[in-house]
Amino acid sequence: MTLSVLTKVLLLLKLFLQYNIQPLYQACVDSFYADITVESAAKNFYFANLLNAANVRKIARFIDKREKQVKQSKGWKEIAEDREEWLEKQLSGHLSEIEDKTENGESKKEEEKDEDCDKELKKDSHNE
Numbered sequence: 001m002t003l004s005v006l007t008k009v010l011l012l013l014k015l016f017l018q019y020n021i022q023p024l025y026q027a028c029v030d031s032f033y034a035d036i037t038v039e040s041a042a043k044n045f046y047f048a049n050l051l052n053a054a055n056v057r058k059i060a061r062f063i064d065k066r067e068k069q070v071k072q073s074k075g076w077k078e079i080a081e082d083r084e085e086w087l088e089k090q091l092s093g094h095l096s097e098i099e100d101k102t103e104n105g106e107s108k109k110e111e112e113k114d115e116d117c118d119k120e121l122k123k124d125s126h127n128e
Contacts, residue, residue: 009047
């Protein structure tokens, strides 16, 4: 049996909670965005949101930019099965925060980093 990356991350997070190893927590939280795909986006958003991870807004933006693809994915259907209303509400809230920051000029660097990540994701998907 092979464990998914997300399952491995959640197991590591359990160790963090048990032993309070901050670098372990940070590595796990960072992986929610670093390893994101259309298929994993909903699950990554769900867990990042539950953990109040700093990169949850980046994940929300990723989903927003690929909404149709993400919502048709198996990952979305699994997470949204019992909690679609909650998921939509959380996404909307984070996207509103991003919009507010953008209007105030606070998130220009975040947007540039996201664009760089988008370029990397496109390169990776073309190489597969």
